[in-house]
Amino acid sequence: MKGVFMKEARPKIKINGKDYSATVEPRQLLVHFIRDTAGLTGTHIGCDTSNCGACTVLLDGEPVKSCTLLSVQADGHEITTIEGLSKVGSMDPMQKAFVEENGLQCGFCTPGMIMxxxxxxxxxPNATEANIRKGLEGNLCRCTGYVGILKAIRKVQKKRV
Structure with missing residues (x-):
């Protein structure tokens, strides 16, 4: 069985509009590629088991838990992280609402929640509170009790509709 297993891979991933490529172990998780190769530390590592949602990013516009996706699986795809939501020095409307409505305390879950x-x-766009709660089921917050988070989301929703 000599030569069956890959020893290294070189995924090419577009993150926040910028191309990244690096030689990595085939088992490297996407979250580590984002943090270590791209240097984007806004995506947090919480559980490495897809339970907490702190590592949520968008893969081709769809939310994924980057702690359970391999870097090689993202090869040729586009990733958006929390840093990609707005220009440096400004905040995305959802980020601003989280601050204004006390949707964060320690901030660890915040990037995944916002994504x-x-x-x-x-x-x-017309999601009910029940729809929003259902959508957030994969994202855990130990600090806020979700009240401020829900208020922030509804605030942004009202401005968009």
């Missing part, structure tokens, strides 16, 4: 929240409203 998922933006996706929920993009997919369903």
């Amino acid at each position: 998922e929240a933006n996706y929920i409203l993009k997919k369903n």
Whole structure:
């Protein structure tokens, strides 16, 4: 079985509009490619088991948990991270609403929450609170009790509709 297993791979991934490529182990997780290769540390590592949602990014516009996707699986795809939502020095409307409505405390879950929240409203601009809660099920927050998070999402929703 000599030569059956790949020892290295060289994925090419577009992250926030910029092309990245690096020689990596085939088992490297996308979250580590984002943080280590691209140097984008806004995507957090929480559980490495797809339970907390802190590592949520958009893959071709769809939310994924980057801790359970291999870098090689993202080869040729486009990733958007929290840093890609707005220009340096400015905030995305959802980021601003999270600050204004106390949708964050320690901030660890916030990038994943914001990525998922933006996706929920993009997919369903008229989402009910139940729809929003359902959409956030894969994102955990231990600090806020979700009240401020829901208020922030509804605030952005009202401005968009």
